[in-house]
Each structure stands twice: as C-alpha cells, then as structure tokens.
Amino acid sequence: MLTARIHFVARIRALSAVLLFSSVLPASAVNPNAANQPSESDVEAVYLFDFGKFVRWPAAADQGVLRICVAGSQTFAAALQKTVANENIGGRPLDVRLMMHPADEAGCAILFIESTEHAHVDELLQAVATRPTLTVSDMPDFLSRGGMIQFQVVEKHVRFSVDLNAVNRAHLTMSSELLKVALSVKGRLQEGGAQ
Amino acid sequence: MTPPHRAPTISGRITRMNLLVSGSVLILAVLAFFSYDMLSFRQSLITNLRSEAQIIGANSVSALMFDDPSSAAATLQGLNRSPDVISAVLTKQDGSVFATYGPPDETDLTAKHVLPPNENEHHWLNGRRLLLAHRIMFEGSPQGVVYISARLTEIGQRARHYLVIAGLILLFCMLAALLISAFSRRLIAQPIASLAETARSISREHDYSVRATESSDSVEMSVLTQAFNEMLQQIQQSEAALRQSRDELEQRVEERTAELSAANRELEAFSYTVAHDLRGPLDSIAGIGYLLSNTSTPLDQNSREMLHRLQDSTKNMATLIDDLLNFARASTTPVRRDRADLSDMAQKIAADLQRSDPTRQVDFQIAALPPIEADAALVRIALDNLLRNAWKYTSHHARACIEFGAKLLDGRTVYFVRDDGAGFDASRVGEIFQPFHRLHSKAQFAGTGVGLATVQRILARHGGEIWAEGAVEKGATFYFTFPPASSSS
Secondary structure, eight states, X not given: OHHHHHHHHHHXXXXXHHHHHHHHHHHHHHSTTSSSOOOHHXXXXXXXXXXXXXXXXXXXXXSSOEEEEEESOHHHHHHHHHHHTTOEETTEEEEEEEXXXXXGGXXXXXXXXXXXXXXXXXXXXXXXXXXXXXXXXXXXXXXXXXXXXXXXXXXTEEEEEEEHHHHHHTTOEEOHHHHHTOSEEESOOOTTOOO | OOOOTTOOOHHHHHHHHHHHHHHHHHHHHHHHHHHHHHHHHHHHHHHHHHHHHHHHHHHHHHXXXXXXXXXXXXXXXXXXXXXXXXXXXXXXXXXXXXXXXXXXXXXXXXXXXXXXXTOSEEEEEETTEEEEEEEEEETTEEEEEEEEEEEOHHHHHHHHHHHHHHHHHHHHHHHHHHHHHHHHIIIIIHHHHHHHHHHHHHHHHOOTTOOOOOOOSOHHHHHHHHHHHHHHHHHHHHHHHHHHHHHHHXXXXXXXXXXXXXXXXXXXXXXXXXXXXXXXXXXXXXXXXXXHHTOSSOOOHHHHHHHHHHHHHHHHHHHHHHHHHHHHHHHHSOOOOEEEOHHHHHHHHHHHHHHHXXXXXXXEEEOOOOOEEEOHHHXXXXXXXXXXXXXHHTTTSSEEEEEEEEEEETTEEEEEEEEOSSOOOGGGGXXXXXXXXXSSOTTTSOOOSOHHHHHHHHHHHHTOEEEEEEOTTSOEEEEEEOOHHHHHO
C-alpha cells in the first residue's frame, strides 16, 4: 500500500516535471536570445517580419508567397531566413531572397536595404518605385532618399521612422498601430488606410 | 375552568408565526438576491476588466512587438477613465515587466500571480482586489500579458446597502405582522374568545337558552358556532324533556299515592264497619250461649260440650274483632297530643294481667319514667299489646320476669319491654310486625297476629320506631322510641 502511494507520488512529480519543461520550451523558442542581449541585426530581422503584419498590400499583390528581399549581406539574409522559417503573415507563406541585382526586384513585397548597399539605394528604390513594395533600411538618410521605413538606434534600442507619403505612393496601407510606435512619422495617413 | 395564566393566546401565536414566516422568507430572499447580485456584479466586473484588458492588449501589440514601452505606458494610461482600476502591468512574453500604470506600491501585480503559460486568461480574487490577467495575442502568436487590478470596494458598499434595505424591510414586515395579527385577532381569535366566553357563562349559569352569536368572518367559525348552538339546543331540549318526564313522574306518583291511600282508607273503613257490624251478632250469640248454659233444664254431656266450644269460639272471635278494631283505629283515628304516663299505664296493665290469672308467678319490674307527650289512648293500646305479649309468651314458664324501662341510646330515649319467655327465631325478626304473621302455632300460643302490627302502626303514626331482639327460649325484648323533638315540647 505504502509503496503504491510512493509510486503514485513519483509519477505525479515526473508528470509535473514534464509539464513544466514543455511549458518553458515555447517561450524560449519564440525569444531564443532572451538570456543574452540580441544583436541589432537580429532585432531588425524580427521587425522586418513583424512590419508585414501591419501593412496591407493592394489586392493584386496580396496573394501567394510573401517575399522579403534582402539587398545586402548573406549573413542578414540567413538570419532573416531563420526568423521567418515556418512562419506566415495572414496565411501567406514567407520567402527570403538575397538580391544580387536591382533588376531582381520582381515580386518583392518587402525590400530591406542594408546600409552596406548605400551606393545602390537610389537604383534599388527606383527599381521598385512603381511596385507595391515596402522599403526598409537602416541607413541614416533612407527616408530622405524616398524610402518608407528607416531603422534608428536610440539608447541601444532599435526604433524606426516612417515616411507615409512614400507608403501611399506605393499604394500600401499601414496600420496606425505601427505608426503609433514609430519614432517619427512623415506625411499623413491615407483616407481609409487606418486600422 | 379559567385558562392557565401563561398559556399563549391564539392571536399571539399568529403574530409570532407571521413574524417568523416573513422574517425567514425575507432573510432567505435577501441572501439569495445578495449572493446572486454579488455573483453577477463580480461577473460583470470581470467582464469589464476583460474588455479593458482586450483593448489594452490590442492597442499595445505594436508597442510590445517593436519594443516601445512609452507607447504601452500611454495606452495603459487610458485606464484612468475606469475609477475601479487601481493598477495595471504589461509584461513581455518572457515575463519581464514592459509597462506599468498606477501607484508604484500597487504595480507589483506579477509578484504573486503569474498567468500560467497554458492559459490565455485568469482572474484572482483576494480580499478587496480583483486581478485579471489577459494574454495578448497577435496573428495567432502571443505577444505578452496584461494584468489589471481593480478594487472591490463597491461589493462591500453593496453588501451594506443590502443590509440596510433588508433591515428596513424586516422592520416593515414586523409592523405588517403586527397589523395582520391585530386584524386576525378580530377575524379569528375574537370569535373564538367570544365563543369560549359564551361556553363558560353557560357552564356557570346552566342557562341553556343562551345562543352564541354567529360570525360571518370564516366558514369554520360559523360552522363551529352553529354546531355549538345546535348542541345547546339539544341540551336544552333534553333538559326540558327530562324535567317534563320528572314532573309527570311526580304527578303520577302523587296520583297513585292518592289513589292508594283512598283505597286503603276505604278498605280500612270497610274492615272497621265489618268488624263493628260483626260485633252485634256475636254479642247475641254470646248472650244466647250464656243463657243456654244457665238454663234450669240440664243439658246432656254432649250438648254441654258443644255449648262450651261455641262459647270459646265466640270469645276468640270477640278478641279478633277487638284486635281488628284496634288495628283499624290505630290506622285511621287522628293522633292527638296529650300527656301519657307510660309507667302508670304499665302498672295498671300489669295489675289487670295478674288479676286475669292469679295462679301465675310473674315478677313485673316497671320503671318510673317521666310522662311523655303522645296520644294516650293509642299508646295504651300499644303498651297493652306489648305487655300482654310478654305475659302470653312467658305462660309456659313456672316463674317469669317482665320488665318495662327506658335507657339512653345515642342521645335518645329508648323504651323497652323485656321478658324471659319463649322468645323467637332471630332470623325471622322481619316477619314479626307484619299483620296476621305468627312465629308460633296457635296450639302453642293463642293469638290473632294483629297485635304487634297494631303497635308498629301506632308508633309509626307518632313518628317513632320499633324493633325487636330475641332468641328461642331466651326471651324477647321490644324496643321503641318516640321522636325527641315532639316529646320534649
């Protein structure tokens, strides 16, 4: 009788241990670098993915694979690839492509231009000017060059600014929720574009 | 008949019952309403907090995602339009605090309560606080948790309000119960009390003609009153019937007694007449017998014998007629009150008796007694009968003693005539005073059987008594009394 109870208690403990472990697991999976400070580019990769959730593309472009194009380093593309693996935005599967040439812009829903590509910014922006492509970069003068979202590091925090005029030109709609947390917003929200 | 002092009245019981029923119903109702209200109030509070949490969550998703605590704090600041909300905390998915709202000493919400990872919402109630945790979801993935703490002071306030309202209603109920019982006293207790009073007065006065007044207040009361009145009527009827039959019986007895005494008088008059009328022819027969026995013509032996028997029979018949006449006279003649000297009478009778047979040796002991008030003629007949009886029943003894005296017994004077003669069988003492009843044969002692009956009749007419004691060959004693009241005056 006594042994049976001990056995039972042991089983309960084992079970609760398993539960505890399994409950801890997803949290660490979502935020893998919770313990040590994530790097700037890791944060930018996550933000890039998250921007997609606050932007609406025109109906013609709002279907199929959502492609995120990276003009820059292979490292960032890989990091982004890792971030968005098995994820989707509004049911659209994600795809990361490293751009070798500005002409590769076809089908890019989001275009990230690394600051290393400073020299090709105008060319790249020109390539997607008539496309519904969200342009993001971490270079300091990106908005003045005609970009839409520009990362900025403020007190070791990655923040961003938005140029709504550029967004509107591309016929994209940006959620006010996103604008709310933007460091600064240039231009005005388009009529009916608010969420 | 009066009810015990501490017995409860019906109206008091009704009052208590009303109070008990209304009080318990009210308390139960208040409890039910209160718990329902508390439950629904708490539920609505939870619902309110949940919607607040959802709004906060939806508005701070981007802040969480893009690491903007100031925006989240601004969103949380919107809670200041809800006065119940004290504080709120927004935590990131890893549990670290992202933004807070409220006084610093109230923002350690996650210190004790953390939303379990497998739940999306939870609430805790402790004392005066309701804490609700809500997981913020965006596009199917969790972004963080919002904790909102609200005060429950309103619940306490509500409880106080309920208490006050319940108290007021209870007071009102008591008043209503008192009013109702005052009303019911008139309706229920009053008719019963008046009925009880009527019943009590009837049982005291024995007046069955009284009727309880019928009340139209309730069916039961009017049925009760009707039944009561019907019962009274039945009692009254049976009492009347009883009285009537008693009166009838009395009247019948009176009639019968009158008839009987009339018949008796007629019979006595008849027997007196017969006895009296028989006397004449008997005297003739006796006279002729006397003449015959004294004729000069000598009679032969046979004729003399027959004549002798004729004379004996004539004498016997004369005695019988005398006795019968005495008996009749004792029954019919009115009793006069005059002085009667019993001792003197007894002396004279004794002398007469001794003269009638001087050969007998009889010792008469006659006490000297004060005279009494009685009918002397009748008393003489009685005394004569008793002494003559004693004389007769001692005739078989060579020497005899006959005593007349009186003694005090239980405060009254009892006279007695005692002899030491043949006596009688004590078991037949009841027959001794009946007319024509004899305890001895005619051959033993001559007699008519009327003497003692005459004595008893005379004493009865004076209001006195007579009884006898005796045994065979041990003599007999006759005791008699006269009523003391009439004799003393």
